[in-house]
Amino acid sequence: MTDANIIVPVEHVERTILMIRGQKVMIDADLAKLYGVATKRLNEQIRRNRDRFPNDFMFRLTAREKSEVVANCDHLSQLKFSTVLPYAFTEHGAIMAASVLNTRRAIDASIFVVRAFVKLREMLATHKELAQKLVDLERRFEDHDESIGAIFEAIQQLMAPPEKPRKRIGFEVKEPKGRYGKRTGKKRK
Numbered sequence: 001m002t003d004a005n006i007i008v009p010v011e012h013v014e015r016t017i018l019m020i021r022g023q024k025v026m027i028d029a030d031l032a033k034l035y036g037v038a039t040k041r042l043n044e045q046i047r048r049n050r051d052r053f054p055n056d057f058m059f060r061l062t063a064r065e066k067s068e069v070v071a072n073c074d075h076l077s078q079l080k081f082s083t084v085l086p087y088a089f090t091e092h093g094a095i096m097a098a099s100v101l102n103t104r105r106a107i108d109a110s111i112f113v114v115r116a117f118v119k120l121r122e123m124l125a126t127h128k129e130l131a132q133k134l135v136d137l138e139r140r141f142e143d144h145d146e147s148i149g150a151i152f153e154a155i156q157q158l159m160a161p162p163e164k165p166r167k168r169i170g171f172e173v174k175e176p177k178g179r180y181g182k183r184t185g186k187k188r189k
Contacts, residue, residue: 013116018073018088020065024120025088026113027061027069027076031097034113035106039086042097046087049100057093060085091117 016030026034032042046053061069063085070080079086089097094113098106 013112014120016075017116017120018069020061020069020088021059023088023090024117025090026094027079028087028089029076029079031089031094031113034109035098035101036103036109037101037106042101043084043087045100046097052096052100053093056090057096058087058089060087 013034016026016034017024018027019025028042028046029039032039035042046058066079066085069076069086091114094117098109098113
């Protein structure tokens with residue numbers, strides 16, 4: 001099996017997609033590795049075809065962004081020693097890079113790149129929809145909390161056994177009876 005025929009799993013490509021400046025991008029070193037060329041060769045082709053890469057296809061990282069990427073991505077630790085700021089390619093830029101490289105592996109790998117970006121887009125859309133549904137449910141049931149609490153309390157009261165009348169402890173004082181067994185109506189002092 002030649003180097004050009006190596007199949008790269010979509011999951012591997014997904015791990016190389018980063019969120020920078022609010023965009024999903026791939027760093028030039030990852031893209032070059034995926035396309036089977038040296039980063040230097042990739043960037044060389046980009047410079048030769050600069051008019052094919054507008055700002056929404058590709059941009060150069062700032063020094064701060066580069067240090068953040070190096071700190072957060074172990075597989076990009078070699079960038080720490082590079083004096084050149086890396087390029088970040090959006091989905092369209094990654095596909096365009098494959099077309100300017102024009103190697104068989106770059107063309108094949110660009111399909112995996114597109115699929116990885118599409119899969120991430122679908123996952124983000126699903127998460128957004130789910131998050132929105134949760135927010136809607138929270139809003140809908142926020143007012144019902146008190147009502148539901150009152151219902152549960154009423155149900156608990158209905159389920160509780162009725163209280164039995166207590167037997168009184170002690171004795172009862174009755175009015176004194178008169179001579180003929182009738183009550184006199186006089187109260188005792």
